[in-house]
Amino acid sequence: MALHEGALRVKMLFCCRTLHKFASFSGARSLSKHVSSQSVSPKPPEVADDHLIYTQEHFALKEALRKLIDQEINPYVDQWEAEGTFPAHKVFKILGNAGFLGVNKPVEYGGLGLDFSYSVAVAEELGSIRCGGIPMAIGVQSDMATPALARFGSDELKKEFLRPSIMGDKVACLGVSEVGAGSDVSSIKTKAVRKGDEYVISGGKMWTTNGTQADWMCLLANTSDGPPHKNKSLICLPMNLPGVHVARKINKIGMWSSDTAEVFFDDVRVPCKNVIGQEGLGFTYQMLQFQEERLWAVANIVTTMDSIIQETISYTRQRKVFQQPVLYHQAVHFRLAELQTEVELLRSLLYRATAMYIKGNDVTKLASMAKLKGGRLARELSDSCLQYWGGMGFTSDVPVSRFYRDSRLMSIGAGADEVMLGIICKYMDTLPRK
Amino acid sequence: MSGRVLVGVKRVIDYAVKIRVKPDNTGVVTDGVKHSMNPFCEIAVEEAVKLKEKKLVKEVVAVSCGPQQSQETIRTALAMGADRGIHVEVSGNDYETLGPLQVSKIMAALAKKEDAQIIILGKQAIDDDCNQTGQMTAALLDWPQGTFASEVTLDGDKIKVVREIDGGLETIKINTPAVLTADLRLNTPRYATLPNIMKAKKKKIANVKPADLGVNLTSKLEVLRVEDPPQRQAGMKVETVEDLVGKLKESGKV
Numbered sequence: 131m132a133l134h135e136g137a138l139r140v141k142m143l144f145c146c147r148t149l150h151k152f153a154s155f156s157g158a159r160s161l162s163k164h165v166s167s168q169s170v171s172p173k174p175p176e177v178a179d180d181h182l183i184y185t186q187e188h189f190a191l192k193e194a195l196r197k198l199i200d201q202e203i204n205p206y207v208d209q210w211e212a213e214g215t216f217p218a219h220k221v222f223k224i225l226g227n228a229g230f231l232g233v234n235k236p237v238e239y240g241g242l243g244l245d246f247s248y249s250v251a252v253a254e255e256l257g258s259i260r261c262g263g264i265p266m267a268i269g270v271q272s273d274m275a276t277p278a279l280a281r282f283g284s285d286e287l288k289k290e291f292l293r294p295s296i297m298g299d300k301v302a303c304l305g306v307s308e309v310g311a312g313s314d315v316s317s318i319k320t321k322a323v324r325k326g327d328e329y330v331i332s333g334g335k336m337w338t339t340n341g342t343q344a345d346w347m348c349l350l351a352n353t354s355d356g357p358p359h360k361n362k363s364l365i366c367l368p369m370n371l372p373g374v375h376v377a378r379k380i381n382k383i384g385m386w387s388s389d390t391a392e393v394f395f396d397d398v399r400v401p402c403k404n405v406i407g408q409e410g411l412g413f414t415y416q417m418l419q420f421q422e423e424r425l426w427a428v429a430n431i432v433t434t435m436d437s438i439i440q441e442t443i444s445y446t447r448q449r450k451v452f453q454q455p456v457l458y459h460q461a462v463h464f465r466l467a468e469l470q471t472e473v474e475l476l477r478s479l480l481y482r483a484t485a486m487y488i489k490g491n492d493v494t495k496l497a498s499m500a501k502l503k504g505g506r507l508a509r510e511l512s513d514s515c516l517q518y519w520g521g522m523g524f525t526s527d528v529p530v531s532r533f534y535r536d537s538r539l540m541s542i543g544a545g546a547d548e549v550m551l552g553i554i555c556k557y558m559d560t561l562p563r564k
Numbered sequence: 565m566s567g568r569v570l571v572g573v574k575r576v577i578d579y580a581v582k583i584r585v586k587p588d589n590t591g592v593v594t595d596g597v598k599h600s601m602n603p604f605c606e607i608a609v610e611e612a613v614k615l616k617e618k619k620l621v622k623e624v625v626a627v628s629c630g631p632q633q634s635q636e637t638i639r640t641a642l643a644m645g646a647d648r649g650i651h652v653e654v655s656g657n658d659y660e661t662l663g664p665l666q667v668s669k670i671m672a673a674l675a676k677k678e679d680a681q682i683i684i685l686g687k688q689a690i691d692d693d694c695n696q697t698g699q700m701t702a703a704l705l706d707w708p709q710g711t712f713a714s715e716v717t718l719d720g721d722k723i724k725v726v727r728e729i730d731g732g733l734e735t736i737k738i739n740t741p742a743v744l745t746a747d748l749r750l751n752t753p754r755y756a757t758l759p760n761i762m763k764a765k766k767k768k769i770a771n772v773k774p775a776d777l778g779v780n781l782t783s784k785l786e787v788l789r790v791e792d793p794p795q796r797q798a799g800m801k802v803e804t805v806e807d808l809v810g811k812l813k814e815s816g817k818v
Contacts, residue, residue, distance in 0.1 A: 186636070187761060190643060193600070194756040229758030242758055 182481045183488075188251040195255040198228055207260045210387035211532070214379070216264060218301045218343040218389075222271055226298020231272045235280050239288050240296040245488045246422060249273060250480070253426045257433025260529060262536030263388030265430050270339045271295060273426050274544075275302035275348040278364050278415040282407030291346050291366045303344035305335035305367070305393065306416065312337070313549050315350070316358035316413065320395065322351040322365060324402065329353065329365065331373075331398040337543070341391025342379050344369050350412050353405070362412040366404045373398035384535030420545065421487065421494055424501040427544055428480050431504050431537065435473045435511050438533050439466055442515040445522070462518055469511050476503050495557040502550035505541030512537050567622030569612045570680040571646065572671055573605040575630055575637040576691045589789050591660070601637045604686025606644075606753040607746040611716060612684050613645035614751065620718045621681065623647050627674060629667055631655040635769055642764035643756035649769035650674065654781065658774075661783035663692075666774070668700035673777035675705060680741065682723070687712055687745040698745035708738035711745040 181188075202224050210216040225231050233248045235241025242248070249272075256265040279292050294300035311318045320333025331351060338347070346368050353363040367374070373396040380390045407415060443466060446456035457463055483496040512534040516523040519530050526532075541547045555561050577583065578598040586593055601609075612624040626641035628634040629652040638649035652670055654662055675683055683702075688695035702709035710716070710725030714733065717724040727734045728747050756764075774781050802808045812818040 186639070187765065190636075190639065190756065190761045190764075191758060193640070194643070194758070194761060198755050227757065228755045229760075233758065242762065244762075 183247045183485050184251060188248065191248065191251050192255045194228065195230055195252060196258060198224065198230075199255070199259055203264060204258075204260050207264065207387065211261055211263070212386075214381075214386050215342065215389040216267070216387045218267060218271075218340055219298075221264070222268070222298035222301060224298070225268065226296060231268075231298055232296030233272070235276065235292070235296055236288075239280070239293040241280070246425075247484055247488050249422070250425060250429045250484050253429035254433050257430045258437065261385075261387055261532055262434070262539070263385040266385060266539075267340050267388045269423075269426055269430065270304055271302050274419070274423055275304040277419040277422065279348065279366065279406050281418075282411075282415055283366070284403065287366055287404065287406065294345075300345040301340055301343050303338050303340040303347050303369075303391075305338055305347040305349040307337045308334060309336045309392075313546050315416070316362075318350060318352065318362070320349070320351045322349075322353045322363065322400075324353070325399075327402055328399045329402060329404075331365075331367070331395045331400060334377075334392065334394040336392050337380070338391045338393050339388055341393055342376050342389040347393070348406070350416060353409050353412070356410065359413050360410050363409045364406040364412040364415055365400060366406065367398070367400055371398050371400065382539075384532070384538060421492075421497040423544055424497040425480060425483055425487070425493075427540065428476065428497075428500045428504040431508055431540060432473055432477045432480065434533065434537070435469075435508060438511065438515050438530055439470055439473070441529055442466065442518055445528075446518050449520070456518060456520075465514055465518075469507075469514060472507050473511070476500065476507060479503070495554060498545070498550040498553040501540075501545055502547055502554070505537075505547055508533075508537035508540050566679040566681050568678055568680045568682075569615060569621045569624050570671065570675055570678060570683045571605070571608050571612045571624060571626050571641065572667070572683070572685040572697065573609060573626050573628050573637050573641050574602040574686070574689050575599050575628060575634045576602045576689055579603060579690055585790055585792050589791060591787065591790050599633065599637075601640050602686050602689045602691075604688060604690075604746055604748070605637075606686075607748070607750050608684040608686050608744075609641045609644050609646060610751045610753040611713075611744075611746055612682075613754075615682075615716075615718065616645065616647075625650060625678060625680075627652065627671065629654050629662060629670055629774075631659055638769050639764050640756060642767045642769075643761045644754060645760065646767075648767055650678075650772055651769050652772050652774060652777075654774060658781045661785070662781065663783060663785060664694045664696035664700055666779065666781050666783070668697050668704055669779045670774060670777055671697070671701045672704040673779055674772075675701075675741070677777070682740060683707075683743045685743070685745050687747050698743050702743035705741075705743070707742050709743045709745070710736060710738055711743075712747045713744050714747050714749045716744060716750065 203221065222231065229242060230252055232241030233244050233252055234246055235243070237243040253269070256268060259265050276292060276295055279288060283292065291300065295302045306315060306318070308318050308320065320331065320335065322329035322331045331349070333351065335349070346366055349365045349367045350362055351365060352361050354361045375394040375396060377392045377394050380392060382390060443457060446462055449456050479496060479500045483493040483500060486496070487493045512530065516530050516534050519528060522528050523530050576599060577592070577594065578600045581598055584593040609626065612621070615621045616624050624646040626638050626646040626649045628638050628649070631654065635651050638651055642649055671683060685698045685701070687698065698711055699709060710723060710727065712728045713725050714728045715726035719737070721740050722737050723740060723742055723744070724735065724737050725744065727736065728749070800811065802811060809818070
């Protein structure tokens with residue numbers, strides 16, 4: 131048994147030799163001329179002192195997370211993508227044990243109480259997972275379903291829902307979008323009608339990441355009849371209550387390893403004390419965390435974009451067309467240079483917004499710009515790179531085709547491009563005046 | 565009995581990096597290349613921390629010999645659970661020529677200075693593959709050695725070591741103080757968890773110079789040349805077994 135495990139580990143080492151040739155490891159750009167002439171290798175580490183927002187601890191964090199991903203996640207990605215789901219409880223427990231699910235959450239509930247730059251470091255490193263579904267699922271657990279609870283929830287609620295989510299014992303999901311309401315959050319229809327000590331919930335939610343496996347949902351529902359931005363509340367909803375129906379797992383063109391559910395609520399009864407913070411402020415609470423969500427998504431995708439460029443370079447260097455490597459044709463290496471330039475610009479915007487945010491500034495405009503650019507660049511990049519893979523790019527056997535499918539979501543989810551544009555225009559004061 | 569364990573950790577080029585020979589053939593390219601803790605040293609640290617968690621030893625001290633960057637390797641050991649670190653500063657030409665003999669002299673000196681009960685090292689480093697430091701350290705100290713350990717059990721003032729040898733597994737019992745070297749299957753190193761990475765910031769790393777330990781770093785070895793392994797030649801297909809035998813005889817292999 132020990133010998134078998136050992137053999138597996140040695141095999142891992144050798145597999146990793148090929149796997150990691152293609153993986154980038156941090157946002158480092160300082161390529162010496164020796165390294166740049168290599169085919170692919172993990173990027174050399176930037177000196178901690180020179181980095182805009184990262185210290186030695188950030189780099190140590192990324193290394194530790196990277197090891198965890200290499201051993202516990204990446205070897206299974208292909209299988210999970212094929213199965214259309216991943217074992218959330220198992221993976222979240224591993225991450226929770228290592229402290230990666232509560233980086234910026236309060237220490238009293240098992241978090242680390244670190245600032246958002248550490249969350250960004252985690253998000254960046256999660257980009258080395260070889261699909262988009264798993265990082266997305268982790269992001270929901272750590273930075274979408276839990277921030278409002280951490281900030282505004284009662285001590286009792288935090289003990290019941292926040293602590294186990296940080297530890298990785300309970301899987302969380304976020305119930306905001308509905309079949310008829312995505313970008314227009316204020317027009318959701320799910321109702322939570324107060325009856326004595328309880329709310330009776332009816333309605334449904336759509337696009338619920340982790341929905342088929344979640345133990346609880348952070349649910350946004352209408353709790354009164356007032357104006358649409360002031361009549362909603364966030365409720366901690368256990369998913370095993372009678373009346374909660376996970377209707378179906380949605381088949382999507384990408385993010386296959388992440389289970390996405392449509393959920394219905396049939397007169398579900400939940401105690402009133404499960405409301406996070408104040409009744410009626412749910413919409414506001416949800417809006418507050420969007421800056422973080424958006425920067426998180428950008429951090430995640432810049433690492434992946436780096437990998438795809440590197441893998442494309444690797445592929446086109448060895449694939450010959452008309453007697454020379456595809457890469458040697460100027461159209462190809464020039465285009466990759468253009469794309470890499472854009473990735474660097476986006477990365478700079480990410481670090482700038484993060485640096486300002488941790489100092490207490492409102493970075494809504496920059497975060498929205500970064501999200502907008504992230505979604506669009508990912509589409510452009512995946513499309514251009516896929517072209518250079520030729521027929522192979524069209525197969526399921528290569529990373530670029532998975533990225534092409536997975537990355538398309540970024541312009542839609544967590545705030546569609548159009549919503550981002552609206553926010554930016556608001557800050558530019560170019561929207562039609564009333 | 566001090567209950568103190570010394571663990572040697574070496575900073576090496578990361579196992580996933582594609583190694584490049586320097587154009588002047590004097591060595592390999594290390595500038596700007598990703599480095600990490602030698603995998604066998606990780607296993608050694610893990611074993612030491614496990615012993616401490618079982619309360620069989622009292623303190624785990626991580627030691628690394630090298631330039632400033634070796635401190636990062638020590639910090640990783642601290643994040644895995646070592647209590648404090650010792651950084652033996654070796655840089656420049658001394659570092660280029662640093663080998664197992666000098667390191668084992670340093671380890672022996674530190675073992676005496678720190679009153680160590682056990683020294684645990686990785687069985688070999690993945691850059692030079694020497695597999696000598698543990699054995700030399702034990703010889704210099706006149707301590708027993710349990711090398712290629714795949715299982716370690718403390719038994720009073722003795723240690724039972726199961727060793728991986730060519731023929732299978734060998735079990736020996738040695739007295740303490742002793743030197744152990746870790747083989748692949750000894751354990752699976754833990755991830756440095758985030759809380760421990762943060763705590764490691766506060767742990768102390770002492771700075772020591774080899775001269776302070778009375779160690780002369782002059783190397784008795786000189787590297788003449790470093791080369792790439794020969795390029796793999798294309799294979800040949802044959803139709804029949806007779807052809808195969810014929811070709812083998814032709815090329816002088818048979």
